[in-house]
Amino acid sequence: MIEFKNVNKYYGDYHALKNINLSFKKGEVAVVIGPSGSGKSTMLRCINGLEDINDGTLMVNNIDLHANDTNLNSIRKNVGMVFQHFNLYPHMSVIENVTLAPIKVLKQDPEKARQTAEKLLKKVNMLDRKDHYPSQLSGGQQQRVAIARGLAMNPSVLLFDEPTSALDPETIDDVLDVMKKLAREGMTMIVVTHEMGFAREVGDRIIFMAEGQVIEDRDAVEFYENPHDPRAKQFLGKIIHHA
Amino acid sequence: MIELLSTYGGMLLRGFVNTLIASVIALFFSMIIGTLVGILQVSKNKFAKGLANAYVQLFLNIPLLVIVLFFYVVFPMYVANINGYTAGIIGLTIYTSAFIAETVRAGIQGVPAGQMEAGLSTGFTYWETMRYIILPQAIKIVIPPLGNQFINLVKNSSVFAMVAGLDLMYYGDLIASETFNTFGTYTMVALFYLVITLPLTHFMQYAERRLAAKD
Ligand SMILES: Nc1ncnc2c1ncn2[C@@H]1O[C@H](COP(=O)(O)OP(=O)(O)OP(=O)(O)O)[C@@H](O)[C@H]1O
Ligand SMILES: [Mg+2]
Numbered sequence: 001m002i003e004f005k006n007v008n009k010y011y012g013d014y015h016a017l018k019n020i021n022l023s024f025k026k027g028e029v030a031v032v033i034g035p036s037g038s039g040k041s042t043m044l045r046c047i048n049g050l051e052d053i054n055d056g057t058l059m060v061n062n063i064d065l066h067a068n069d070t071n072l073n074s075i076r077k078n079v080g081m082v083f084q085h086f087n088l089y090p091h092m093s094v095i096e097n098v099t100l101a102p103i104k105v106l107k108q109d110p111e112k113a114r115q116t117a118e119k120l121l122k123k124v125n126m127l128d129r130k131d132h133y134p135s136q137l138s139g140g141q142q143q144r145v146a147i148a149r150g151l152a153m154n155p156s157v158l159l160f161d162e163p164t165s166a167l168d169p170e171t172i173d174d175v176l177d178v179m180k181k182l183a184r185e186g187m188t189m190i191v192v193t194h195e196m197g198f199a200r201e202v203g204d205r206i207i208f209m210a211e212g213q214v215i216e217d218r219d220a221v222e223f224y225e226n227p228h229d230p231r232a233k234q235f236l237g238k239i240i241h242h243a
Numbered sequence: 244m245i246e247l248l249s250t251y252g253g254m255l256l257r258g259f260v261n262t263l264i265a266s267v268i269a270l271f272f273s274m275i276i277g278t279l280v281g282i283l284q285v286s287k288n289k290f291a292k293g294l295a296n297a298y299v300q301l302f303l304n305i306p307l308l309v310i311v312l313f314f315y316v317v318f319p320m321y322v323a324n325i326n327g328y329t330a331g332i333i334g335l336t337i338y339t340s341a342f343i344a345e346t347v348r349a350g351i352q353g354v355p356a357g358q359m360e361a362g363l364s365t366g367f368t369y370w371e372t373m374r375y376i377i378l379p380q381a382i383k384i385v386i387p388p389l390g391n392q393f394i395n396l397v398k399n400s401s402v403f404a405m406v407a408g409l410d411l412m413y414y415g416d417l418i419a420s421e422t423f424n425t426f427g428t429y430t431m432v433a434l435f436y437l438v439i440t441l442p443l444t445h446f447m448q449y450a451e452r453r454l455a456a457k458d
Contacts, residue, residue: 048364077366087361091379101365104375153365 001026001156001188002047007056009042016042018212020056024157024190029183031199031220032192034209035235040192043209044159047190048072048079061156077105080150080158084166086142088134088149094121095130098149106153113152120148124178140171144178157188164195194239200224208232247427251418258414259435261328265410266397266439269335273396276336277343282373284348295344302341308402310334315406327406335403339396346392350385351377383454390447397439411435 002024009017017039024030032040045051046058049065049072058065060075088097098117102108108116121127124144134142143163150158160179164172176198183189183202193199199206203220208229215229227233248255283295302310311334315327325333354377362372404412415432419425 050360050363072363073366073368076364079364081360081364083357083361085357087355087357089358089361089376089380091383100375101367104371105366149365 001061002190003057003059004043004046005057005059007046007053007058009039009046009051009053016212017046017053020214022207022214022217024188026156026188027186029187029189029191029202029204030207031203031205032190032207032209033194033199033235033239034215035231038209039212040209041161042212044081044161044190044192047157047159048076048081050081073105077153078156080153080155082143082146082150082158082160082163084162086134086139086146086166088142088146090134093131093133094126094137094145097134097145098152101149102152117148117152120151121145123151123181124148125174138171139167140174143167143171143175147175147178147182151182157190158182160189160191160193162192162194164193196224196236196240208235210235244427244431247418247422247424247431251414251422251428254414254418255411255431255435258409258411258432259438261409262397262400262403262411262435263439265328265332265335265400265403265408269332269339269400270393270396272336273339273343276340278347280340280344281347281351284344285351287369299341299344299348302337303345305338307334307338307399308405310338311402311406327403327408328410330406331400331403331408331410335396335400338399339392342392342395343389346385346388347381349388350381353384354380383451386447386451386454390444390451393443393447394440397443398436401436 002022004020004022007017007020008015020043022043032043034040042051046053046065047060053066056066061078063070063075065072065075089100092100095114095117098120099110099113102113102116103110118127118130121130124147126141126144126148129137129141129145134145137145147158163179164175167175172195176195179189179191179198180202191198191203199220205218206216206220206223207214208216208223208227210231216223216227216232223232224236227236280295280298283291284299286292286295311331314325314330314333318330319325358376358380359372362376363369367375400410401412402408403410404416407413411432415428419428422428
């Protein structure tokens with residue numbers, strides 16, 4: 001459903017993505033790892049058109065993202081994104097955060113949108129906080145609301161960019177539990193994270209990136225137990241040491 | 244002072260009412276123009292952005308009096324005859340709109356970039372994201388400096404006096420030169436300005452508190 005073919009991306013002169021070839025299937029959970037600056041976020045942001053690619057082709061749900069006549073908004077309706085810093089709307093309550101796009105973008109009936117939102121908030125264990133404002137919630141709680149907000153559009157894939165790296169250690173597991181639940185329900189997920197526990201438990205594959213390239217792309221457990229590339233070995237050693 | 248009021252009270256009141264009306268009109272239109280120009284200043288369209296920036300840079304850096312004189316003296320020679328009052332309102336509106344545009348631009352840029360990304364990634368267009376997500380947050384940032392612009396607008400309207408603008412300052416000058424009671428006259432004029440600016444200050448502070456109370 002998502003396919004990168006020889007994709008290159010530049011920021012000015014800087015070559016951020018080098019000849020990327022990747023494909024993601026429906027129902028798959030892919031974990032993306034790699035050192036800082038390796039292009040993980042850039043790759044992810046290309047999928048929902050937050051960044052434009054310079055050459056190659058990138059197909060999402062059979063639509064060519066780079067084509068001139070492509071309406072990015074129609075793609076983004078089907079591609080949810082969860083950010084490192086949650087990016088909840090601070091001037092809206094939890095329930096308003098979740099229902100805004102379904103009501104305004106999908107033109108759902110507000111009552112129906114509210115019911116769906118409550119179901120999703122229940123799923124992420126945030127229903128009891130539905131009338132709170134983001135500033136009244138912990139980071140982990142905000143991130144779970146952000147996941148519900150992404151799910152409310154009923155996307156075909158959910159992208160996560162380091163969803164737990166801005167969180168206090170004690171709230172990380174609540175977020176990971178929600179993500180594991182989604183993975184087991186068959187949600188298609190592409191997750192940039194260094195949480196190796198998550199990767200091994202529900203990840204179908206691990207994509208290791210370095211210097212704008214995909215270095216390894218293999219089964220999660222296999223990769224974990226036997227990384228081939230020396231950079232991957234070294235990197236894995238580092239993050240496991242930290243955990 | 245009492246004597247001054249009994250003889251010239253009507254004049255001062257007329258000036259006060261004219262200043263008030265001019266301020267309201269200029270405030271209304273400079274808000275509309277300033278908000279639009281401020282939004283265009285952050286738009287992705289290079290042409291619109293360039294035009295908006297040029298407008299702001301031009302009127303931010305010319306004295307108000309020059310703009311007003313332009314409309315009072317030059318404009319009638321080529322376009323249409325307008326009186327000092329109208330020339331004053333037009334000049335004040337344009338001048339203030341440049342400051343409001345700057346304030347609005349800074350307010351929009353004060354909203355974290357992640358908010359635009361979050362809006363876009365849930366399928367909103369750029370303009371929808373502006374409307375539902377960015378501008379409601381920018382308002383809170385903008386209210387305090389905007390209040391200052393409003394106060395400045397009222398005070399700046401005193402340049403009308405230089406173009407026979409029939410405002411509070413104009414009548415003040417007139418009365419002062421007739422009576423030679425400069426102290427009394429200008430004290431009265433100052434008090435009349437305070438009648439407009441003090442409630443305005445309090446209203447803006449109230450609006451600030453109201454908006455801050457949410458979230
Ligand atoms: N908007 C931008 N303009 C210019 N350079 C950018 C921009 N965004 C990212 N880069 C550069 O592109 C490279 C890849 O960045 P990217 O954010 O994709 O890395 P990352 O793998 O997500 O790193 P991290 O683990 O630190 O999040 C970095 O060198 C970064 O400095
Ligand atoms: Mg990143």
